[in-house]
Amino acid sequence: MALTIEINHAKTRAKAAAASGQPVMPQAVNGRIRRIKWIVLLLTLSIYYVTPFLRWDRGPNAPDQAVLLDFAHGRLYAFFIEIWPQDLYLVTGLLVLASTSLILTNALAGRLWCGFACPQTVWTDLFLLVEGLIEGDRRQRSKNFGAPLDAERAMQIVAKHAAWILISLATGGTLIFYFTDAPELLRSFAHGDVSATHICGTRAMANITVSPGRSGPVEVLVQLEDGDEKPLVADALSVTLSNPDKGIASVSATAERMGADSWRVRLTAAASGKWSLSLGIDLAKDDRVDIAAPILIE
Template identity: 80%
Template structure:
């Protein structure tokens, strides 16, 4: 049986709104619902918001001359701090690795349960849920909100509108202000707010982030998940019929009819579906789609329609699960009256799991073996070698030492691979230099050796802790 994924639901939804006399362009007004999945979503919302708002105030001791904020994106000094991890611009390959790992895990999640991230933990979903909660508390549930759209503005209605938008703006500015805390010392900036001593730059970014939150969570809502986010556009390429996504068991629900009519039809020995066409699954959907029409690329797999349908089935004394997390393959098996098959473990998910574990292992090893200093060598290009009066050759190099630790270190330079004398320009005696904390220094270094001594040369820098850095170059005669 061919499967067509609905990609034109916006037009269908617009027609439904027109029939319901809902102004075009208005965001979806989902109805509140109770159930297991809704409780899980509230728990995830509370957890994610707590992490977001609390994390900037967690302290982490990194020693002297280092910030003590656990998570800090210090772009001004080119540092990213996350608890015990410190990332410099030279370590951005590790950030790239983390992004690749996150994308792989997201694809694995999609292969297991579709857009589970979108439905539960995506920031757009979390803040939209929070804004909808405020809207319900102030304006009432779906019916009242739809009734108020286009109705004359009374003093009570005006007070509700002002209260709702004031609460939204308060949340938005709290969100924008907290995001700024990740880029500077959070307690210091908070004290600046209290004393009125905040830079114009910080205030500008707070307004920008607050406006973004206010617009996306308060007005755009479902349109972000459907049209602005690139992830649903990938569903046509990575949609998996074995993934446990929200689906309607049409083989059980059709033909749709009222409970009384279904009872009468069944008494006549004719088949009748369990779906009573109450529309609760559509009313609670934050995207405004009808899951009974089949898989839809806009569905964020939040499962609120599952709670709504289970509630109706329980009241009617019918089995729950008419709408449920189920694979499309099992829906087709149900149509053929075959038993469902769980295929979460299959070559695709095994391969993605192995890839995720391998990437996580590589990144862990890279972090564990990451040094607190970097040595690099660049050979002079013009001239590449100078012949001295005694017949020996001199090659010149620029040796760069970067000390990423918060304490100064003394590095002793040496070379191996060729028989040549090392000298550091500007250093009178010895081959040791002191590099300050979190600084780099470029050294002019010369190697003087015999004319026939060309070959690969290894520069080595050893500090007082016996940590060794090395870099390879070439000693040439022309």
Template identity: 85%
Template sequence: MAVTIEIDHARTRAKAAAATGQPVVPQAVKGPIRRLKWAILLLTLSINYVTPFLRWDRGANAPDQAVLLDFANGRLYAFFIELWPQDLYLVTGLLVLASTILILTNALGGRLWCGFACPQTVWTDLFLLVERLIEGDRRQRLKNIGTPLTAKRVIEIAAKHAAWLLISVATGGTLIFYFTDAPDLLRGFASGEISATVLTWILVFTGTTYGLAGFAREQVCTFMCPWPRLQGAIWDPEAYTVNYRDYRGEQRTSAKKAAELRLQGKPAGDCVDCGQCVAVCPIGIDIREGPNFACINCGLCVDACDGVMAKLGRPRGLIDYESWKNIERGRRAEPAVNRLVRPKTIGLTAACVALAGVITVAFGARTTASLSVQHDRDPVAVRLSNGSVRNAYTVKLLNKSASPHRYTLSVGGVTAKMAIVGNDALAPIEVAPDASESLRVTLTAPEHVQGDVVFTAREESGAAVLTARDKFVER
């Protein structure tokens, strides 16, 4: 049986809400999934706010902040990892690996990232918690919509937005800490010595947090984020996503009416149409209408439905993490089948392992220094009055380490005399820490010499030997 991911009722709900000016107001819920979400929220917020203050000793002349995006010097530090602009291929590999892991997660459990660890979800949950603590739960907040302002309501609204702004400022300030030394910038905040650039970026990050988590909320997950738009292409009916067991819940009727029907030997569904699954949904969708591209798989409707079933003395799992294939099997009264391990997930897992292996090997093969050679193009060769041929090159030595290094340059492959413009060819070349040194090098060879020339830079300590290859041309 073919199935399509429903989007129409999400659009209808969004249009209806916009027409009435009523936002999605989710209700608080208790249960194991909600407790897991609180734990993940606490963990992710702790990582975000604490990480900039962690220290990592990299030796002299290197920053000791564990995670630092040092754009001014072209560095990215993450504990023992140090990346230069030349290491962009590693960053690209990490992004590809992260995307592959996300697709694997989607094949196993749908939009789990969106529902549990996405920054939009985490900060929206935090803002909703503040809103509930100040204005009350869903019923009270809905009652407040459209009512005349009173002194109490003005105080509540002011307190809520003040708390939101404090969280947003803390978030914006913390994000800036990732781009400069956090303790130094914190001392700058305390003394009032903040540059206009830093203040501007804090305001940008503060406004973004305040707007997206305080007002946009479900609109980000439904319309602004590209991930739900991909669901039509990568949605997997074998993935364990949040689904409604309609074969058990239909036909919907009240608990009293269901009891009467069962006494008469007539079928009655377990769903009492209480609407709790819709009330707690942060997106405002009804999962009973089928798979929906806007569902972030947070599972709060599972907690809400299980709570209702417990009060009615009925089995849990009317709404549950279940594959769509098993929903179809249930309709045919067939047993559920767990197919988390299947060719698709095996292939994606193998791809993740392979990518991780390639990135690890590439990272381990990196050097802290490099040698590059560029041949002069105009002219490529000069014939001297004595008949010999001269080629000129620009040789660049790059030192990525935090200490200075001295190299001796030599050439091989052709019989030619090397000269370094402005330097003694035999003298060591010193390259400062985190710096590069460009040299103008000429090679002069007798007539009829042509072939590959190999430049070799040997470190004085013998720890590194760098090579680069180019051509020596006669004309």
């Protein structure tokens, strides 16, 4: 004779809380499993935020970022692995293998992935950690619910949501670093506004960023490409900023090589407005290519 005992006190409490309009507030727990989850959280977040800044020497004419989704040149780099468009079947195979591994893991070990390493779990734990540090434990947060809004409570709400927004911006911003050279882009952001343009020619093209994107001293970063959008190695590069509409004399300088196809130069944009940025690319002796495009300086 089988005996079934239904334990429904959790359901009863949940229904009572829902009827009162009080939100569900998870209780912080301690123990071995929770410590393992903190370790996994620290490990996975460190991998996500640090990986774009790792360097990997691939030799000349190749990017040195360890993990890079270089869609502009049709390359995917992951340490010693380089995947070209014709190798996408390998990516498909890896995705199928990863999906199969995930299914088997959950079948054999329950919610091992969803409970510990799933991105939703990791960032939810991070957000709850911030909430607990600012607003207190579950008992304090329950006490705060429905209480009159005073200055201290208002500051807690503002601080919590400000921290959440910063985490969100850092998470989204880090994703961008996987698609371009992370240190260079971070330096551009640190300098302030960034103006960008792409110059297209028959023999040469260039991706250009100007930081800060306002009048005054600016730093110009140039990445050269050939007509097939592959890295272009040049002997020398000169950069010219001109704004004849405002009667401003052109300023030119010779760029400093930063990598096989990347260059840097510092100039001064005397006023805001629409400027013309010209590149003089010396491919070899007596072989020079000139390209230009407008760029907006605020």
